Amino acid sequence: MKAAASLVTAALALCACRTGAPAPEAHPSEPAPQAAPAATSELLPDASRAALGGRVEFVFDARATVQLQIENRLARISGRVELVALEGRLLGARVDAAIDLPAPAPATRVELHLRDGRWLALDHAARSFCVSEDPAALAGPARYAAALLPADLVDPSRWIPAGATARAGETTEFGGLDCASLEWTAQAARGEWLIGPDGLPRLRVSTVETPGREAEVRRLVVQRWERRAFTPRAVVPPSGWTELAPVPRAAVPGPRTPIEVRSLADSVEPLRLAFEAGAGKPRVIGTFAPS
Amino acid sequence: MALLEAHPETDFEFHAVWVDVLDSDSPAAAASAALFLDDPRVRHFHDRERRFGRLLAPRVGMPAARDLLDDWQSSVDEQDRVFTRDFLTGPATAYDWIAFFGPDARWTSEPELPAPTAAVVQMAPDTWRGIDPARFFWGPGMAAELRRLADLHVAR
Numbered sequence: 001m002k003a004a005a006s007l008v009t010a011a012l013a014l015c016a017c018r019t020g021a022p023a024p025e026a027h028p029s030e031p032a033p034q035a036a037p038a039a040t041s042e043l044l045p046d047a048s049r050a051a052l053g054g055r056v057e058f059v060f061d062a063r064a065t066v067q068l069q070i071e072n073r074l075a076r077i078s079g080r081v082e083l084v085a086l087e088g089r090l091l092g093a094r095v096d097a098a099i100d101l102p103a104p105a106p107a108t109r110v111e112l113h114l115r116d117g118r119w120l121a122l123d124h125a126a127r128s129f130c131v132s133e134d135p136a137a138l139a140g141p142a143r144y145a146a147a148l149l150p151a152d153l154v155d156p157s158r159w160i161p162a163g164a165t166a167r168a169g170e171t172t173e174f175g176g177l178d179c180a181s182l183e184w185t186a187q188a189a190r191g192e193w194l195i196g197p198d199g200l201p202r203l204r205v206s207t208v209e210t211p212g213r214e215a216e217v218r219r220l221v222v223q224r225w226e227r228r229a230f231t232p233r234a235v236v237p238p239s240g241w242t243e244l245a246p247v248p249r250a251a252v253p254g255p256r257t258p259i260e261v262r263s264l265a266d267s268v269e270p271l272r273l274a275f276e277a278g279a280g281k282p283r284v285i286g287t288f289a290p291s
Numbered sequence: 292m293a294l295l296e297a298h299p300e301t302d303f304e305f306h307a308v309w310v311d312v313l314d315s316d317s318p319a320a321a322a323s324a325a326l327f328l329d330d331p332r333v334r335h336f337h338d339r340e341r342r343f344g345r346l347l348a349p350r351v352g353m354p355a356a357r358d359l360l361d362d363w364q365s366s367v368d369e370q371d372r373v374f375t376r377d378f379l380t381g382p383a384t385a386y387d388w389i390a391f392f393g394p395d396a397r398w399t400s401e402p403e404l405p406a407p408t409a410a411v412v413q414m415a416p417d418t419w420r421g422i423d424p425a426r427f428f429w430g431p432g433m434a435a436e437l438r439r440l441a442d443l444h445v446a447r
Contacts, residue, residue, distance in 0.1 A: 259325040261309065261335040263318070268342045268401055271306060274334050275398045278304040282445045283392045284294065285407075287344055287385055290309040290320035290337070 293434035294389070294441050295330050303445045305333045310344040310386045312378040314371065341377070344384035346402070351390060351410045354421040355383040362420055387413045389437065391444040409440050 262270045275283060295305065307328050309321035321337040328335070338344055347353070356379050360366060367379045378384055390407035398404055412419075416427040428436045 259322070259329060259335055261318070261321050261325050261337050264308070264336050264338045264342050265340055268338075268346065271308065271336050271343055272398050272401060274304075274306060274336075275392075275396075279397060280394050282303040282394055283306065283396065284303065284389060284445065285306045285308060285343075285347070285392070286389045287308045287310050287338075287347060287387065288324065289313045289316055289386050290311070290324040291313055291315040291317070 294437045294445070295328070295332065297438040297441050298445055301441075301446055303332060305330070306336065307333055308336045308338050308343050310338040310341055310384065312341065312344070312374055312384060312386050314373060314375055316375070341381070341384045344386055345382050346404045347385040347388060347390065348383035350404060350406050351385055351388050351412070351426070352422055353383045353385040353388070353412075354419065355381070357381070359418070359420060363418065385412075389413075391440055393444065408444055411436055411440065 264271060271285075275285070305328070307325065309316070309324055311317070318337055318339070321335070325335040336343070348355075356370070356374065357367075360370065360379070363370070367376065370379050388410055389412075390410040392405060393408050396405040396408075410426060411428050411433065412422060412426050413429060413433050414422070414427060416422070416424055
C-alpha cells in the first residue's frame with residue numbers, strides 16, 4: 001500500500017478486483033473507443049506524479065480492466081487496480097496488489113467473524129475489511145491494509161432500502177479472492193451504496209463535491225444486491241455473524257502459495273510436452289489475456 | 292470456471308495459456324490471473340511472444356487484428372492503447388478461446404498442433420469478423436456451452 005497509504009486520509013479511493021461476471025457492452029476484445037492521446041504511461045504503475053485534473057470516470061469491462069477517462073484522455077489500467085482521487089484529480093494508481101503486499105503489523109488487531117463458512121476480517125485501526133471463504137486470503141494479496149472503512153460500513157441494519165437493483169450488465173463480483181476494500185472519506189462523499197448477499201456494502205456511485213470540481217466514481221455491482229442509503233455510524237459487525245475473539249493479524253493465515261506459470265518465451269515446447277504427457281485423457285486448452 | 296466446476300471429479304487436463312495481447316499483460320499479470328484457475332488439473336503457461344496463440348489461430352479461424360482495423364475504423368496507433376503493438380501488426384493470434392482435444396490427439400512437433408474437436412470463443416462477434424458465428428458465446432451462455440461441450444468431450 002505504498003503510494004496510496006499517504007494519500008488516503010483525505011482521498012476517495014477504491015479497488016477494483018477482477019470480475020467474475022462480464023459486462024458485454026465493454027468487452028476487452030472490442031476496439032477501444034476513439035479518444036485523444038492517452039496518458040497510460042503517466043498513470044502506470046504509480047500515477048501520483050501525474051496529478052491530473054478534471055472529471056474522472058471509471059468504466060469497468062469484462063476483465064476488470066479500467067478505462068480511465070480524464071479530460072478526454074483515455075487510459076487503461078488492468079488487473080487489480082487501486083485508484084486514488086482527491087478533489088477530482090487522480091493522484092495515484094496502483095496495479096496488481098499481488099506485488100505490493102502490506103507489511104505485517106503485529107500490533108494491529110484484526111477481528112475475525114465467521115458466518116456460513118465465510119470469514120470476515122475487520123481491522124478497526126486500518127478501517128479495512130476483507131471477506132473470503134478462504135481464511136488464507138484474508139492476509140493475502142487482496143488485503144488492503146490502508147483502506148478506510150466507512151463508519152457503519154459493516155452494519156446492514158443501519159442501511160436504508162432505497163430502491164431496485166442495478167441495471168443488467170452492471171455486474172461484477174469481487175475477484176477470486178472474494179475480497180473487497182473501500183476507501184472513503186465519509187464526510188465529504190455522498191454515494192449510492194449496495195449491500196451484497198454477504199451483508200457487506202459495495203459502492204456503486206459516489207461523488208465528492210468540492211468547489212469547481214467533481215470526481216465521479218462508478219463501480220459495477222452485482223444485480224441482486226440491494227440498494228441502500230448510507231448513514232455514518234460506528235463500526236459494528238454485521239448482524240448474524242458469529243463474533244470470534246479478536247486475534248492479532250499475525251495469527252491470520254498467510255497468503256496462498258503462488259501457482260507455477262511456465263514461460264513459453266523461448267518455445268511452446270513446455271506446453272507441447274505437457275499436452276503429450278496427457279495423451280489418453282481429454283485435454284482442454286484455454287487461451288486468455290492475463291489482465 | 293464452469294468447465295472445471297461442472298466436472299470436479301473428471302480426469303482431464305486443462306492447459307491455461309496466458310497470452311500477452313493487451314498492453315498491460317505481463318508475467319506478473321499471468322501469475323496473478325493463474326490464481327483464478329486454481330485446480331490441480333490446470334497447468335499454467337505464459338505466452339509472452341504469442342507463440343501458442345499464433346499456432347492456435349489457424350486451427351480455430353482467428354483473424355489477424357491488422358486485417359480488421361478498417362472494420363473497426365481505427366488504427367494501430369489508436370488501438371495500441373489497448374492491445375500490444377505486436378498483436379496489432381503481427382500474424383493472427385488466438386486468445387479468449389477454449390479448445391477441446393480428444394484423448395487420441397497427439398501434438399508431435401511444434402508446428403503440428405492438432406485441430407481441436409471443438410472450440411468456442413468469448414469475444415464480440417461484431418468485432419471479430421471472420422470467426423464462425425456459432426463459436427461466439429458470452430457470460431451465462433458461455434458457461435452453459437462449456438458445460439455442454441464438457442459433457443461431450445471431457446466426461447467419459
